[in-house]
Amino acid sequence: MVSLLDIIGPVMVGPSSSHTAGACRIGLFARGLVDGNPERAKVELHGSFARTGTGHGTDRAIVGGLLGFYPDDERLRASLDLAAAAGLEVSFANVRLRGEHHPNTARITLWRGSQEVAVTGSSLGAGRILVTAIDGFPVEVTGAFPTLVFVAQDVPGIVAGVSTALARQGDNIATMRVSRRQKGGEAIHIYELDQAISAPALEAIRALPAVRMIRAIPRIA
Amino acid sequence: MFESLGDAVERAEALAISLGELALRTEVEEGLRTREEVEAALARALEVMRNAVERGLPGDLRSVSGLVGGDAARLTHPVGPLAGTVFTDVIASALAVQEVNAAMGVIVAAPTAGGAGVLPGVLLGLAKHRSTTDADLIRALATAGLVGAVVAVRASLSGAEGGCQAETGAAAGMAAAAGIELLGGTPTEAAHAVALTMQGTLGLVCDPLGGLVEVPCVYRNATGGAMALAGIEMSLAGVRFPIPVDEVIDTMGEIGRSMDVRYRETAGGGLAATPTGRRLAKERLVQLKGKGGNQRPQQ
Numbered sequence: 001m002v003s004l005l006d007i008i009g010p011v012m013v014g015p016s017s018s019h020t021a022g023a024c025r026i027g028l029f030a031r032g033l034v035d036g037n038p039e040r041a042k043v044e045l046h047g048s049f050a051r052t053g054t055g056h057g058t059d060r061a062i063v064g065g066l067l068g069f070y071p072d073d074e075r076l077r078a079s080l081d082l083a084a085a086a087g088l089e090v091s092f093a094n095v096r097l098r099g100e101h102h103p104n105t106a107r108i109t110l111w112r113g114s115q116e117v118a119v120t121g122s123s124l125g126a127g128r129i130l131v132t133a134i135d136g137f138p139v140e141v142t143g144a145f146p147t148l149v150f151v152a153q154d155v156p157g158i159v160a161g162v163s164t165a166l167a168r169q170g171d172n173i174a175t176m177r178v179s180r181r182q183k184g185g186e187a188i189h190i191y192e193l194d195q196a197i198s199a200p201a202l203e204a205i206r207a208l209p210a211v212r213m214i215r216a217i218p219r220i221a
Numbered sequence: 222m223f224e225s226l227g228d229a230v231e232r233a234e235a236l237a238i239s240l241g242e243l244a245l246r247t248e249v250e251e252g253l254r255t256r257e258e259v260e261a262a263l264a265r266a267l268e269v270m271r272n273a274v275e276r277g278l279p280g281d282l283r284s285v286s287g288l289v290g291g292d293a294a295r296l297t298h299p300v301g302p303l304a305g306t307v308f309t310d311v312i313a314s315a316l317a318v319q320e321v322n323a324a325m326g327v328i329v330a331a332p333t334a335g336g337a338g339v340l341p342g343v344l345l346g347l348a349k350h351r352s353t354t355d356a357d358l359i360r361a362l363a364t365a366g367l368v369g370a371v372v373a374v375r376a377s378l379s380g381a382e383g384g385c386q387a388e389t390g391a392a393a394g395m396a397a398a399a400g401i402e403l404l405g406g407t408p409t410e411a412a413h414a415v416a417l418t419m420q421g422t423l424g425l426v427c428d429p430l431g432g433l434v435e436v437p438c439v440y441r442n443a444t445g446g447a448m449a450l451a452g453i454e455m456s457l458a459g460v461r462f463p464i465p466v467d468e469v470i471d472t473m474g475e476i477g478r479s480m481d482v483r484y485r486e487t488a489g490g491g492l493a494a495t496p497t498g499r500r501l502a503k504e505r506l507v508q509l510k511g512k513g514g515n516q517r518p519q520q
Contacts, residue, residue, distance in 0.1 A: 002222050004248045004366030011269045014322030015434040017334045052432035055286050077325040
């Protein structure tokens with residue numbers, strides 16, 4: 001269903017909804033996975049992002065997202081300078097990612113303290129994004145919902161534990177997806193929720209023995 | 222929202238309300254937001270549009286590549302035969318917004334960032350010469366949204382899919398209907414204004430130099446505004462386009478689907494592929510790479 005506000009909007013920093021607003025959202029999502037300002041970022045641009053990204057401000061938009069700026073924040077324009085001031089060291093490379101990817105795709109690797117995470121995301125047009133990989137796990141996340149992401153041992157009962165923890169706090173699940181690289185290894189769990197996850201539910205899931213890394217990412221679209 | 226502008230016009234006339242009022246009621250009935258929320262979002266869009274025109278008119282902005290900027294300011298002192306009329310105010314405002322967009326300023330994508338100058342250009346240009354309230358302008362934005370929603374479903378709003386006819390062309394159609402709403406015209410007049418405007422943008426290709434939203438996009442927003450004014454003027458004078466507006470919109474979609482990929486935002490054809498277009502793009506992109514290299518801390 002098309003809404004009036006899909007047509008008259010979004011309010012955004014120019015010049016391109018796919019190369020600027022969408023790129024910023026990929027950065028914002030990646031930032032959510034390290035839960036704050038990263039210290040180092042490697043940004044790899046693929047396809048049209050690599051060819052015209054600099055002129056469209058894709059580099060600045062991604063870095064702005066990494067700093068927590070939304071697509072309508074004028075600080076996007078100065079984000080490369082602001083990154084240096086915030087202690088974020090960024091490197092860029094134009095690459096050809098292996099496999100099938102949307103023409104507007106970036107792979108971002110972030111380091112913060114002991115954390116390291118790699119995210120691949122595509123900008124689909126009109127500012128919409130799709131995150132397609134996190135740390136090598138294939139995923140499909142839009143950022144249009146508050147999103148719970150965690151990595152856990154691939155053992156039975158995790159989903160039951162999570163849904164119990166969420167239901168106890170009245171947190172409703174919009175979509176969920178579990179994917180793994182191999183049987184019995186680790187699996188990534190993605191839950192898109194109707195509202196931001198409540199703190200007690202987050203703590204209860206964090207306390208599940210099989211859960212390794214867990215992040216609650218705010219709605220970014 | 223509606224999938225046929227013809228149906229929307231019929232419904233609005235049956236209820237004896239404007240297309241903008243119908244759009245606002247329909248948005249609320251579809252249950253995503255309250256009337257207050259929709260109006261507040263459109264009021265914010267209006268404020269951003271006003272700020273973008275104001276930010277762009279002084280002419281001190283340059284685009285990221287340096288290819289565009291400062292032309293809106295020239296139109297603040299027009300010397301041609303239309304100086305001082307709605308016409309020059311519309312094209313000055315459209316240029317201003319699109320120059321702000323190219324310089325990474327804040328705009329409202331309406332329907333897209335590349336076509337963001339047309340609607341504020343037409344509405345705020347008209348408003349300068351009429352006494353209008355914010356409520357009138359908000360209803361006009363809703364009218365534009367309704368038209369854009371129909372185009373999104375029946376054709377396309379993406380230059381990569383349908384060429385520039387789907388971006389500045391669609392924006393011009395939206396602006397024509399919005400202009401009729403602002404001037405107190407009927408839903409039928411709005412529909413004919415859309416048809417009369419979009420018949421003139423059919424086939425328009427998307428051929429930006431270097432793939433950047435700069436040349437010709439900035440200027441095409443101004444000519445898009447001019448097309449909308451022509452549609453508005455003809456419709457208010459009683460001109461009725463013989464092909465129904467939904468069929469004009471379908472035609473835009475059909476032309477877009479059969480348009481060669483060179484003319485769909487790839488910089489492979491049109492003005493982008495001219496000798497000068499290629500040279501400018503190359504010079505500017507080389508310059509950008511040099512500039513970027515200095516700014517980026519290396520590992």
